[in-house]
Amino acid sequence: MRIVVSRLEDFPPGERRIVQAGRRSIGVFRVGDNFYALNNYCPHQGGPLCLGTTQPWVTSARPGEFVLDEQEALVACPWHGWEYDLATGQSFLGPGEPPARTYDVKVEVASGEGEPKGGRIPGPYVAETYPVHVEDAYVVVETTSGSRRRETPGGEG
Amino acid sequence: MTAAAPAGTGTIDTDVHCAPASLADLTPYFEPYWRTYVLEGGVSLSATQGLAYPPQAPTTATPEAREAGLTPARTVGDLRAHVLDPQGLRAALLTCTASFACNRNPYYEAALTRAVNDWMITEWLDADDRLRAGMVVPTLDTEAAVAEIERIGDDPRVVQVLLPTRTDAPWGNKRHRPLLRAAAEHGLVVGLHAWGRVGNAPTSSGLTHTYLEDYLANSQTIVQAQVASLVTEGVFAELPDLRVTLLESGFSWLPTLLWRFDKDWKGVWREVPWLDSKPSDVVRGHIRLTTNPAHLPRQATQVRQALDLLDAKAMLLYSSDHPHDHGTGHDRLVAALTPDERDAIFAGNAAEWYRLG
Numbered sequence: 001m002r003i004v005v006s007r008l009e010d011f012p013p014g015e016r017r018i019v020q021a022g023r024r025s026i027g028v029f030r031v032g033d034n035f036y037a038l039n040n041y042c043p044h045q046g047g048p049l050c051l052g053t054t055q056p057w058v059t060s061a062r063p064g065e066f067v068l069d070e071q072e073a074l075v076a077c078p079w080h081g082w083e084y085d086l087a088t089g090q091s092f093l094g095p096g097e098p099p100a101r102t103y104d105v106k107v108e109v110a111s112g113e114g115e116p117k118g119g120r121i122p123g124p125y126v127a128e129t130y131p132v133h134v135e136d137a138y139v140v141v142e143t144t145s146g147s148r149r150r151e152t153p154g155g156e157g
Numbered sequence: 158m159t160a161a162a163p164a165g166t167g168t169i170d171t172d173v174h175c176a177p178a179s180l181a182d183l184t185p186y187f188e189p190y191w192r193t194y195v196l197e198g199g200v201s202l203s204a205t206q207g208l209a210y211p212p213q214a215p216t217t218a219t220p221e222a223r224e225a226g227l228t229p230a231r232t233v234g235d236l237r238a239h240v241l242d243p244q245g246l247r248a249a250l251l252t253c254t255a256s257f258a259c260n261r262n263p264y265y266e267a268a269l270t271r272a273v274n275d276w277m278i279t280e281w282l283d284a285d286d287r288l289r290a291g292m293v294v295p296t297l298d299t300e301a302a303v304a305e306i307e308r309i310g311d312d313p314r315v316v317q318v319l320l321p322t323r324t325d326a327p328w329g330n331k332r333h334r335p336l337l338r339a340a341a342e343h344g345l346v347v348g349l350h351a352w353g354r355v356g357n358a359p360t361s362s363g364l365t366h367t368y369l370e371d372y373l374a375n376s377q378t379i380v381q382a383q384v385a386s387l388v389t390e391g392v393f394a395e396l397p398d399l400r401v402t403l404l405e406s407g408f409s410w411l412p413t414l415l416w417r418f419d420k421d422w423k424g425v426w427r428e429v430p431w432l433d434s435k436p437s438d439v440v441r442g443h444i445r446l447t448t449n450p451a452h453l454p455r456q457a458t459q460v461r462q463a464l465d466l467l468d469a470k471a472m473l474l475y476s477s478d479h480p481h482d483h484g485t486g487h488d489r490l491v492a493a494l495t496p497d498e499r500d501a502i503f504a505g506n507a508a509e510w511y512r513l514g
Binding site for chain 1: 331390391392394395423424427430431
């Protein structure tokens with residue numbers, strides 16, 4: 001299933017969108033020019049993971065040294081603070097902890113097909129919910145085959 | 158007798174107490190100025206070692222040690238006759254905490270710890286080659302502590318720097334780092350031993366007035382704070398060769414502390430990014446605990462569970478804690494050990510940890 005999230009120009013860096021696809025809620029994050037999408041469901045206890053705080057990695061070679069990465073890479077569930085890698089859904093809570101489900105996110109250019117009809121312009125993917133301007137770039141979430149599926153016993157939402 | 162080693166030679170006892178009977182024993186080892194300071198100031202060694210070991214408290218000495226006058230041993234001859242020879246010990250690590258309760262004159266503390274160390278080397282280590290020592294250092298002057306480690310830390314019989322668990326600031330605090338670094342660089346284990354100054358509260362929230370609270374605090378409250386401090390402050394990240402032994406501090410509390418320590422670290426790791434593995438792994442790599450006092454349940458199956466949670470075979474070093482009497486917990490420990498565990502805890506672990514060859 002392909003879900004059109006937003007026009008690219010309406011989705012600036014540092015922001016996120018929560019989209020609904022049937023029963024599934026998905027958080028889409030823009031970090032710089034990279035997009036990440038995670039199931040809005042924390043594998044820990046089902047909290048709204050994608051409403052949590054995002055943070056960059058911080059590393060240190062010695063006590064008192066703090067090196068903050070430039071880009072945010074982790075999201076922490078607002079319920080218990082469990083952290084997951086935005087790109088991979090990897091949990092950093094230790095061995096045996098399931099990852100969060102992730103999805104591919106692409107920026108796609110609309111095909112340009114479809115003629116205006118009575119002043120209305122057909123959308124390329126889920127056109128019934130999104131007006132489309134020909135040649136605009138769209139942020140699209142792919143939830144079906146071809147997406148990065150992981151073994152997520154607790155993560156299917 | 159509490160905590161007697163199982164029959165057989167080769168046992169290494171990592172916590173055997175000795176102490177000068179009075180400051181007079183140390184007179185030859187004091188510089189002249191400090192001999193007059195002691196006399197003019199009426200300075201003496203605390204008979205209770207700062208309330209650590211009240212003479213009549215049942216915990217202070219086993220009946221056997223008390224009868225032999227070892228509260229604790231004052232001379233190497235007494236120790237040889239009552240401990241080293243009868244128990245067939247391969248090695249005994251001497252602990253002298255007499256300077257722990259020193260007054261707050263940092264220069265006197267430096268002089269006192271030098272005197273204790275020279276007394277220990279001359280009258281104990283030189284007299285019996287089974288003996289090894291934990292050296293003492295001043296706690297109020299880090300530079301002086303480092304200097305003392307530089308002075309005698311390369312003596313192969315000195316295998317440990319003995320520090321009190323009660324301190325003005327926890328040992329992980331940055332201000333103490335040069336001391337810990339000097340120990341690591343000289344290949345010395347840092348031994349955190351119960352007690353310290355009376356003025357250092359046994360709880361984090363203030364002073365107490367009972368021996369019961371003091372005694373309990375040493376093996377539960379204070380030492381756990383020191384473990385948390387050493388790990389959290391990144392001491393082992395900065396000093397990867399540093400080994401720390403917790404002496405006379407109990408051990409059965411460790412698994413529950415580490416369980417919560419790991420859990421909390423997962424959430425707030427960002428505050429201490431130098432901590433590059435979970436606290437329980439850091440502790441396993443860098444900390445060992447002596448076996449006395451042993452706080453263990455009475456039921457054998459529960460003892461076994463406690464030892465498994467701890468990974469006793471890897472984490473424990475046998476100590477009699479002579480002459481102190483901590484009851485029968487240690488007997489339950491010994492009874493629960495497999496032969497392999499006994500070998501490790503009574504000899505192998507200490508030989509490796511203290512590089513005894």
